[in-house]
Amino acid sequence: MRLLLANPNTTQAVTDTIAATARATASPGTEIVPATARFGARIIGTRSEMAIAEHAALDVLAREAEGCNAAIIGASIDSGLRAAREMFPFPVLGLTESALHVACLSGARFGAITLSRRSAYPLREMIEGYGLATRCGGMRVVDCSPLDLMANPERVGDLVVAEAEHLVAVEMVDVVVLIGAVMAPMAARVQARLNVPVVEGVSAAVALAEALVRLRLPKPRAGGYASLPARETVGLDPALAARFSG
Amino acid sequence: MRLLLANPNTTQAVTDTIAATARATASPGTEIVPATARFGARIIGTRSEMAIAEHAALDVLAREAEGCNAAIIGASIDSGLRAAREMFPFPVLGLTESALHVACLSGARFGAITLSRRSAYPLREMIEGYGLATRCGGMRVVDCSPLDLMANPERVGDLVVAEAEHLVAVEMVDVVVLIGAVMAPMAARVQARLNVPVVEGVSAAVALAEALVRLRLPKPRAGGYASLPARETVGLDPALAARFSG
Amino acid sequence: MRLLLANPNTTQAVTDTIAATARATASPGTEIVPATARFGARIIGTRSEMAIAEHAALDVLAREAEGCNAAIIGASIDSGLRAAREMFPFPVLGLTESALHVACLSGARFGAITLSRRSAYPLREMIEGYGLATRCGGMRVVDCSPLDLMANPERVGDLVVAEAEHLVAVEMVDVVVLIGAVMAPMAARVQARLNVPVVEGVSAAVALAEALVRLRLPKPRAGGYASLPARETVGLDPALAARFSG
Amino acid sequence: MRLLLANPNTTQAVTDTIAATARATASPGTEIVPATARFGARIIGTRSEMAIAEHAALDVLAREAEGCNAAIIGASIDSGLRAAREMFPFPVLGLTESALHVACLSGARFGAITLSRRSAYPLREMIEGYGLATRCGGMRVVDCSPLDLMANPERVGDLVVAEAEHLVAVEMVDVVVLIGAVMAPMAARVQARLNVPVVEGVSAAVALAEALVRLRLPKPRAGGYASLPARETVGLDPALAARFSG
């Protein structure tokens, strides 16, 4: 199977990082097809950038979806996830949504750790929007930049471990979820130092994408995710506009 | 004061309709500045179009915001509302959010009526996202197109009245909210036939925008709506990109 | 328009304080009509006083409502708000309800600060009763008396700032709401020292009352806020009893 | 033990009815002490009457509490319940709160049936305020007056049975709660015709009052129900004012 990994961040290095993690998790027969958004923030971190990324995620997915069996949206905020699930006939997974569901299947409550304080506000709303707030024991922020993370992963790892230990000891969570596309390699780094499972989104999304492809659920013809009817649009990239031809 | 009315639908006739309603509600000193999105759906109705409109709303707001004291986003799904509230230093209101808050100030439970079944799915999630699900007694769908509405407002009015009466009698709501930019003139049409207040978003947003301007709350420098820090972006319209210059 | 400002506390000095704040916010054409309750606590602060104030608020509103276009109930616990909304044909606003809705229109989560620990218990329930608990990031208590506040506003201001900073930093709120009729002048005092908007109830209620009057929603004839039917009562003040004549 | 049964409705016949039911449930050593409110509605049914009854309930309790070991507030809306629980050193029970807790101890979900449509709106909020909304499978309204009920109990019984059967069959409730002081004798009337337990408030409150007296929990000296501190009030009945002497 071909698994499209669409990165709504416009930074190729992020795409490379998550593609590497994805390939490490994927089954032998699964090909990872990475793609990077054409417009928007280098690293999505504010509400404004998230709004733009809703469009950018669809744009890149529409351009690259041909021949794929499933897609993963490679940003912590799951940019355009619901729309893509409507637009395409195959399973579409988001990093954070996937990590949260894996966490729910592994324990009663999860704790979330994110790199950026700024994005913690909308991430909190996203967890609520998934209806999983009662499963969330708390969210903690390491608050360093992706550059910090890449430059000094060990130091950031120490911070992640400290926050995770707080979540386990005080908030009584069973699982820790690392939120953020660039956090993908961090899970392996800190797992040995923590007493609870550490889930990150890229490998979770790959595993769930393979599971959903195996289940072969049909594309809905009714409900809120039915195939797009023919719709008139203006000013869109041709590949995206073509998705509205019904 | 200048009140920017940004329509994320790419149809000028919708902009004209809501601008007319806005002008009818606005105080004498309030100037309504209408603007129409440059890309996206003619009439936003699917999740995919809503994702694109998140970007399109910011794009048009960024181009037209100069000199304005507040803005209203003229689509039922409040496209880009949270992002715009972050991006701009003045109050930003959405049609549906405004209507729901006016309804909450007028009764205990509101019922919602929307034109399009397709958009009812994400609208339901939006109400939940605003934390107002416990105030919502039910959502009903008239399920006709904007064209139907314009061609035959009387017949659609009959449908709206029937749904509203159901909400009042069976769901025991105190207020009815008409959701949808093109529903703006419908409230006046059906109010006389209904026993509860009928709220629509355009006039609600105008009244609340004026109230918020009067309160002169400062732009936050902290929290999830603080001014945008300097951020690197690619591929955006210059007016929008300039908003990320910090 | 005439805006009745009914204070359920039986202290004229509180009425004077909130009337001054109300006048500072009101539009040029708005006349503030202050009135003070005739029975009950000097300063409402316990559940028992709140129960009595439900009646006292209606009593004073019924005596003074003639010729008014809207009313505001000037106590933090919004005494008699739902009843007054039923009883009168015009918009009725409460201080705290108004402040919470303005906060919701300005950010995702608000934090609440109240003067009195004793009243924090029922205020917490009131926020839940408004269905806004998911929007509330936390409530903090300064815990000093109204007399402390009036005698030493600077010191109390320091306490308010400290609690607000905690709410912003730890609870990640976007807006701070000051709860309490006597807190009205405090918002202006502390706003310059805080990085998020500070909302207080009196100005919020005045601005929303003007907005609702502008919207001219009709008095419901059905639902839970329909006009009072004729009802038999005993032992009430004639002005109040007259409201039950149907 | 002496059990004060304070009726916030100003109708002696209602007091007599609920006192008879109370006596039928009470243990041999329990004396029922009935009392009727001095002001307010003959039959509480609107939000405005409920607001007044908050005060009237405290007023009559304060006058009659001397020598009692517990109190029951004899109105469906549990007028002044939280305040009375603060004001008095003994257990205070409400009719509806008691019935709901008995229902929760007898099944997973209860259905509620009330006489008056008008009072169903605030009763719904009261159930939510008790935090029991998730236990409530639905509320149905018979919608007849207390006079109808007294004049034609058989016909009203038929209506109650029909609504109860709907709740059991469609809403899948395990228990039916009859809400309303005047509904007290109805439970016995319809129980034989229904397949699930029927709970009404008066006997529930008597049984729970005896249970709480047996448990001898101390009056709190902290928290939201601590004894009233000394407070200055004006215009209250001397017996009530005396409760604020600290």
Place this chain on the structure above:
Amino acid sequence: MRLLLANPNTTQAVTDTIAATARATASPGTEIVPATARFGARIIGTRSEMAIAEHAALDVLAREAEGCNAAIIGASIDSGLRAAREMFPFPVLGLTESALHVACLSGARFGAITLSRRSAYPLREMIEGYGLATRCGGMRVVDCSPLDLMANPERVGDLVVAEAEHLVAVEMVDVVVLIGAVMAPMAARVQARLNVPVVEGVSAAVALAEALVRLRLPKPRAGGYASLPARETVGLDPALAARFSG
């Protein structure tokens, strides 16, 4: 009346302890009939032991129920409570469920204190399962073993007092609930040192069992707690199997 007190823990000493507390609360005419589970954990504390205790509780109840008027399940996790409520024609109460309802009748929010950290996880879920999470201000863990408690009740009492004071001061609870069968004597020990009521499950369950017996609600013939239909089972103790004979 005969009140069966079935201990799902397989430790006779626990049965003796709770029976003593039960007898101290019971009315003169109430006979406490203690019984101990035949299989499972000595002291139930893990999820696995709780799962086994679901069966063990039914097993012992089925063997001893003959001639009883009500039953209490004597474990903090209320093992088999819902099943027993289905299986038997009389009221069945659990320790924690009873304590929580007594707490709800005594204040707005309760705080919970439990001995074992391990069991705090499922107890938290149980409170949510009862729909009472919004009434719970927090759960604190003393984290010592039942052996510690029996060997050094004074020291454990100090820990309980410290946690209770935290719940009152910081979480603003009105009542403290001690969770755990072996905590039964602790309530009396710490009550004098605390400013809020302390509720424990055994006495709460006895008082509520007597109240429910007095109310004589019929065994449901419909709903989720209707009498068991005839069902085929294998491998069960004859007394338990007989309950499935319809």
Place this chain on the structure above:
Amino acid sequence: MRLLLANPNTTQAVTDTIAATARATASPGTEIVPATARFGARIIGTRSEMAIAEHAALDVLAREAEGCNAAIIGASIDSGLRAAREMFPFPVLGLTESALHVACLSGARFGAITLSRRSAYPLREMIEGYGLATRCGGMRVVDCSPLDLMANPERVGDLVVAEAEHLVAVEMVDVVVLIGAVMAPMAARVQARLNVPVVEGVSAAVALAEALVRLRLPKPRAGGYASLPARETVGLDPALAARFSG
């Protein structure tokens, strides 16, 4: 990998049915190891049988877990799921939990259809217990016995289709979940006649089990699912008792 499929129902034919479905979904390298409970109900359907099955599920899992990489509990009520997740070092999945998570990854709201009305009551609580009530648009009951289903699958299929169509049209769900071990073959039967995806638990659990095995999350050493400490038990099957040896 070896995937233990433990059926808490004591009916071999049910084990055979679900094993066949499991084998049809499993990847080439996955071996399905079926096992049937030794005691309890032939077909679990009442709360009492579910309580016994909590124990029976652990009992059979403990006897058969040796050499397995994951386990699935083959009953709609997910008997013993949380306990087994604690007890074993490998992933444990339940039929209904798995189906619900697959549904959440495929749409916004799911509708549930179950065979037995009696089990619908606790299933509703189970969905709430998983924190997924806000994702559930409704539960419908076909209300026929497993024997009916096996004897006349076509007729039952018609009933399932009718209920599913109601859920899609009226409750606006995006996905339909068939609940019940014996419903496994029904999904394939009705999928072609329905416009939304139909998810059943056996294939969902197999796919998710493979995904979780691939993710290699470690067994927790902390939190509510840490390995069992040494615990003293009595009267258990040796294989089960051995699990408590620490």
